[in-house]
Amino acid sequence: MPESKPTQKCKQCGTCCRKSSPSFHKEDKPLIDKGIIPSKHLFTIRKGEPAYDNVKDGENVKGMLVPVTTDIIKIKGKGTSWTCFFLDEKDNSCSIYQNRPVECRVLKCWNTREIEQIYAKNRLSREDLLSQVNGLWSLVTEHQDKCSYEKLKRLADTAQKDINGVAGKSILEMIRYDVHLRKIVVEKGGLDSGMIEFLFGRPLPKTIHGFGLGVANNLTSLHLLDAQQQLF
Ligand code: SF4
Structure with a gap:
C-alpha cells in the first residue's frame, strides 16, 4: 500500500x-x-x-x-x-x-x-510596551527588581536545604509583596484586574512550584514539593 x-x-x-x-x-x-x-x-x-x-x-x-x-x-x-x-x-x-x-x-x-x-x-x-507609560512602568520595574527570578532561584536553592532559615523567610517576604501589590493596584489604583498577569507575570504563589517549593494559603510558611507537585 x-x-x-x-x-x-x-x-x-x-x-x-x-x-x-x-x-x-x-x-x-x-x-x-x-x-x-x-x-x-x-x-x-x-x-x-x-x-x-x-x-x-x-x-x-x-x-x-x-x-x-x-x-x-x-x-x-x-x-x-x-x-x-x-x-x-x-x-x-x-x-x-x-x-x-x-x-x-x-x-x-x-x-x-x-x-x-x-x-x-x-x-x-x-519594556517595549510600557516604558513610556509614566507611573505604571516604575511599578513594573520595582516589582521586577524585588521579585526577580534570578534572586528567587538563589534563595530557593538555599531554602531547599533549610526551609525555615533566612532564605525561606526572604522568599515569604517576596511572595507577600507580590500578592499585596497585585491586590492594591486593583483595589486602590483602579487597574483592571485582567491586566495584572501582563504587568507582573504569573503570581509567585503559583510559580514558586517550579523551584520545588509550595507556600501555605495564608502565606506564613513554605514547604518542599515532591516531583509530581512541581509540574504546573
Ligand atoms: S486562535 Fe489560533 S490563530 Fe488565532 S490567535 Fe489564537 S492561536 Fe493564533
Whole structure:
C-alpha cells in the first residue's frame, strides 16, 4: 500500500490553538498598541521563570522546563486550559484571523522549521510596551527588581536545604509583596484586574512550584514539593 503523503495545508482542526497560544514578537507590537489585542488578554512569563519549551530553543530540548531568557508575552488561555482565548471553538476559527500574531502566521504543524527560526528572536517585552507609560512602568520595574527570578532561584536553592532559615523567610517576604501589590493596584489604583498577569507575570504563589517549593494559603510558611507537585 502506498504511504499517505504528509498534510501540506492547515485543516483548521484547531489543535495548535488548543495546545498553546502564541508568544509575541516586536513585529506584533502594533496589535497591542492599537488595542486590536487588548493587554487584559495577555500574560507575561518573566525572565528567569521556569516554563515549558514547546519549540526547540537553542540547546534546550522540546518539552523541557527551563528558565526563560527574556520576557515572553503570550495570549491567555480560556479558563484553566491552554486553549487560546481567541479560538472560536464552534468552528475552530480564529476571531482575530486578519490580525493574528506572527507566530500564528508562520506555524505549520506539518513543518515547524519556520517557527523554530523565529521563535526566540525579537521577542516583545513589557519594556517595549510600557516604558513610556509614566507611573505604571516604575511599578513594573520595582516589582521586577524585588521579585526577580534570578534572586528567587538563589534563595530557593538555599531554602531547599533549610526551609525555615533566612532564605525561606526572604522568599515569604517576596511572595507577600507580590500578592499585596497585585491586590492594591486593583483595589486602590483602579487597574483592571485582567491586566495584572501582563504587568507582573504569573503570581509567585503559583510559580514558586517550579523551584520545588509550595507556600501555605495564608502565606506564613513554605514547604518542599515532591516531583509530581512541581509540574504546573
Ligand atoms: S490567535 Fe488565532 S490563530 Fe493564533 S492561536 Fe489564537 S486562535 Fe489560533
